[in-house]
Amino acid sequence: MRVRSLPSRDGASPKLPIVRLAHSGRALLGKVPLRSDRPDRPDWLRMEVLERLHVLEAARVRKGSRVVEVASGPQAITTMPLAYMVGPAGRVIAVERSRWGEFSTLLDEVGLSHRVHALQGDAELLPLRSRAVDLAVCVHGIRSLGTDRNVVRVLREMLRVSPRSSLAESLPSARTRAQRAHLRMYGLRAPSFRLAWGRIDDRPYRPLHRLVSLVKRAGGHVEEVRTIDMRLPHTLAAFPRSILESAPPGSLRARLLHRWDEANLELEQFGEEHPPAGTISATSR
Numbered sequence: 001m002r003v004r005s006l007p008s009r010d011g012a013s014p015k016l017p018i019v020r021l022a023h024s025g026r027a028l029l030g031k032v033p034l035r036s037d038r039p040d041r042p043d044w045l046r047m048e049v050l051e052r053l054h055v056l057e058a059a060r061v062r063k064g065s066r067v068v069e070v071a072s073g074p075q076a077i078t079t080m081p082l083a084y085m086v087g088p089a090g091r092v093i094a095v096e097r098s099r100w101g102e103f104s105t106l107l108d109e110v111g112l113s114h115r116v117h118a119l120q121g122d123a124e125l126l127p128l129r130s131r132a133v134d135l136a137v138c139v140h141g142i143r144s145l146g147t148d149r150n151v152v153r154v155l156r157e158m159l160r161v162s163p164r165s166s167l168a169e170s171l172p173s174a175r176t177r178a179q180r181a182h183l184r185m186y187g188l189r190a191p192s193f194r195l196a197w198g199r200i201d202d203r204p205y206r207p208l209h210r211l212v213s214l215v216k217r218a219g220g221h222v223e224e225v226r227t228i229d230m231r232l233p234h235t236l237a238a239f240p241r242s243i244l245e246s247a248p249p250g251s252l253r254a255r256l257l258h259r260w261d262e263a264n265l266e267l268e269q270f271g272e273e274h275p276p277a278g279t280i281s282a283t284s285r
């Protein structure tokens, strides 16, 4: 399958990279519904699934395998490609603490629910015996697991239940203005939510060397580390300005509002792209 990535609006690199998928994800992508929640970008969910199909290549998902996915999230963005990649005889166990949203509706729509078992719970304690599955995966979920300590606990569980584990996570680096625009807006989420709600959801992206050291701390033997820069459109960093406006007034709110306006302008000018993703494949010792 060959997919040309959409142009970013910075015009910085005249040659757009070609995204090549070793396996054919076309059959799946065609079934992922177009969306009305982002009229400017009705294909946003397809683009996210395409990004996951690509980063999952590093995980070498085998047909017929049993895969546990931690931090699967409300839109099954990684679960759909995983269920597709394991084939009819494979199974995906999706573990999510609380946010199920459209998970089962979307899996129904792409016709893959029968390959997925959904488990609600904390991935720090997986209800599976040692080496119960062939592969453990966490894609763009490390950011949501909490502190380094929480991350290490989850990684330890992944390494316990599976001989092979694979992570993919966005990195805090940008090569284009559209990637920088994403990082600027994404970087505002934690301080803005802390101020408005007294809590954060996702943490700042960690550099790749730090992700590698967390895997080692959890007892993993790191087999392969890659950085993938796909230049695919992204849409998920933005959050409504009204969240910040509802925060208690003061100099911090004023500074954050100013930064939000700057970041929003950059998103409008340059568009938004996925920053490079780091992938780590590890085995349990």
Ligand SMILES: C[S@@+](CC[C@H](N)C(=O)[O-])C[C@H]1O[C@@H](n2cnc3c(N)ncnc32)[C@H](O)[C@@H]1O
Pocket (backbone or CB within 6 Å): 052, 070, 071, 072, 073, 074, 077, 078, 095, 096, 097, 098, 099, 121, 122, 123, 124, 138, 139, 140, 141, 144, 145, 146, 154
């Ligand atoms: C960024 S989202 C989903 C990422 C998704 N895998 C994707 O590809 O877009 C991360 C999810 O992790 C969940 N989560 C956070 N900590 C968790 C934990 N300890 N156990 C299970 N799920 C957790 C959150 O509820 C959230 O829905």
